[in-house]
Amino acid sequence: MTVRLLPEVGRSQRRERCLAVWFPDWPITAWALAEGESVEHPVATIAANQVVACSAAARAEGVRWGQRRREAQSRCPQLQILAADETRDAREFEAVVRCLERLSPGVQVITVGLCLLRAEGLAGYLGDEAQAAETLLEAVIGDLGIETGRIGVADTVFAAVQATRSGEPVCIVPAEATAAFLAPLPIARLGDAKLSELLPRLGVRTLGEFAALDAALVRDRFGSAGQRLHGLAAGVDPRPVNGRTPPPELSLGVDFEPPLTLIEQVAFASRAMVERFVKQLSEAGLVATEVRVELATENDEFCAKTWASPTSFEAAGLSDRIRWQAQAAAGTQITAAITAVHLEPVAVDAAAHHAPGLFGLGPDERVHHAMSRVQSMLGPDQVLRPRIAGGRWLAERQELLPWGDRPRDSAPVDRPWPGQLPAPLPATVFPEPLRARLLAADGTPVSLDDRGQLAGIPVRLWAEGTTRVVIEWAGPWPVDERFWDAERYRSASRFQIVDGDGMGWLLYTDSTGWWVEARYD
C-alpha cells in the first residue's frame, strides 16, 4: 500500500497534534528480539542495581521498576536477570523506527522505546487519529511481532507521552482537552525529582493542582525550569515535533573534472548548480534558510559548514558563501584542488513567507540586501552587529556577530559578574590591550606588593607612544577569574587614571605587566 503524505510546509498557526508511540519495558523486548527468546517467563533488566525493565510475568510476581536487585529476587526467586545493554536496545529500536517511518516519515526518537510523530499526516490520509494509531500498531505487530506498543495522541508532546501510559493500547486526548486530561495525574509524572518530593509535602499532589498555581509565583520559587514544568502541567508545550526534514533529493552537488585550484573558478563553475538548487526548492514551494556546504578535494579532504540566513538564500548569496568557505578553509582544511561542491538544505521554509512585499521589499529586507552587498565586498566577518554578553573584561563583553549569523551561546549577561566596572563605561575599548608603563616619581615601574596593594605612587603613564602626567588615580580593583582552572586562570588588577590632558584611562596589571584596556574619551 502506498501512502500519500500531505506536504507539511511552513509554520501553521494551529497547534499540531502529537502522536507518541511507547514500548514499555523495551530492553526486555529488545533482548527477546535479539536472542530469539520469548518473554513468557519472568525476566528483568537491572542497571545500577535497580530494575529498569521487567516482563509481564515478572510484574505479576510483584517486580516493579526501581526495586533493588535483592528485593526483586526476593519477590520472584525464578527471575532471570539481564544486564543492561543500551547498544542492543538502540539497534533493535531502529527496526521499529524504520517500520513506523514507512507509514509516516519524520519519526523523532525521544529515547529508546519512545518516539513521536506528527498526527496530521497519517490521520488525514486514513480518516481519523484512531485509525492511524491502529494502523501503526498493526504494522509493528505484523512486521516485527512486537505487541507491547502503546499509542497516545494529544495536543502537546508531554500530554501525548502521558497518554501512552494510560494503560490502553490507544489513548486519544481530544483537542483542547489536554489540561483536563493531565489534571488528575500525579506530580511524579513531570519527571523532576525535586518537585516530586517537595510539592506533595506542600499539599500539591496532582498536575491539575500544580497548574492552578500562579505562574509568576512558580517562576519565583522554582526558576525557569519550574516555569517550564508548570506550563507542561497546564497543557502548554512549546516543543514542536521535529523540524520538517526535507526530502534528500533536494540536495545537489557538482563534480569538477579536472579538479579546480582557483577559488574563483570553483565559484563560477558551481554557479549553474546553485541556480538549479534554488530553482528545485522553489518548485517545491520552499526556500532554504539554512544550507550545508560541503567541499571535497583531491586528497580526500573534506570541509563542511552550515550557513544560516535571517531571511532566505538566493543563488547569489549561496555562491558568495561557497566562495567564503573555500577562502576560509584554503591552506588549513583544504590544501589540494577541489573536486566537488555539495549543497544540502538543512532547514527550509514555505516560499510564501519570504516573498517580497507588494511595493518592493520591506524595510528589513532592504537592510539585509545592503549588508549582504557590503559582505560581498569585504567578507562576511567585516559587517558586524554588537551584542552584550557576560564577562568581566570589556572586550569580552562585547560580542560582534557577522551579519546574518545566529547568536552563539555565550555567558549570560544578567549574572552578577563581580569585578565589573562601575558606570560610566569607556567609549573606546581596545580589542587587544595596548602595552603601557606606569612609573613612580623616581622612574621605576610601579607594581603591586605581595598583598596586592600598590607599592609606590604613580606619577607618569606611558601609553600609545606618549608619556603623560598622572593627575588622579584609583585602584587596585582585583579581577580574578576561574581560579579553579589552571589553564584559563586569569588574575589582574584594574586602575583608573586621569592624565594631565584630562583624558581618562582604564589600565590593568597582571603578571605580564601593565596594559591599557580602554580609554574614556
Place this chain on the structure above:
Amino acid sequence: MRPQLFEIPAALTEVLPEPGLRPGSAYCLDSPGSLLQALLAEPSAAGRWCGVVGVPTFAAEAAADAGIRLERLVLVPDPAEQWLSVVGALAEVIDVLAVRPPGRVREADAARLGARLRDRGVVLLVIGEWPRTEARLSLAEPHWQGLGQGHGHLRSRRIRVEVTSRRVPGGRSVTVELPSASGVLAEVLVEPAPTRLPVAG
C-alpha cells in the same frame, strides 16, 4: 519641502547651526568617543539605523548606555581601501553613518558621496577632515569628577563642546556632562547661588 532634521541631545540644541542634524549633510568630529556615541544616541532611540565604519575600538556597552539601540547598529571596523564604496552601499539603508577615513579624502570623491547622501537623506559624521561640512564639533577642557589620589572612581566628566560652522564663524560652545554618571550626555545643572537669609537679632 525641507527634510525633517534628525534628533540631537537637548543640551546641544543651542550650539549646532540648527536644532537637529540635517539629512544630507556632513559633520566633522575630532575623535570617535563619547561625543560620537552621544550624537548617535538620539536618532537611534528614535528608530533610525546607525552605522560606524572604520572604528575598531567602538565600545558597544558604552554605546548601549549612551542610548544607542544595538539591534539597529551595524559596525564595519576595517573597510581598508574600499571605505568609499562601503559608505555608499550603507547609505542606501542607514540613516546616520559615522566614518573614520583612513587618509585624506579627494574633493571629487567627497562631492560624489555628498550627492548620494543628499539624495538618500543620510547624515554623515566624519572623524577627521571633510570638505564642505555643515559644522565641526570638538571637545575642550575636560574635568573628571570622582577620582582622587588612590581612591574613588570616575563618575562623570564636565567638558565643553565647541562648534564652528559656516553660518556662525565665531563659534558657539556649551559645557555639558559627557559622560554623565549614567553614560548619556546631560546638561549641566547650574545650581542657583544660595540666598543669604537675614540674620535676626
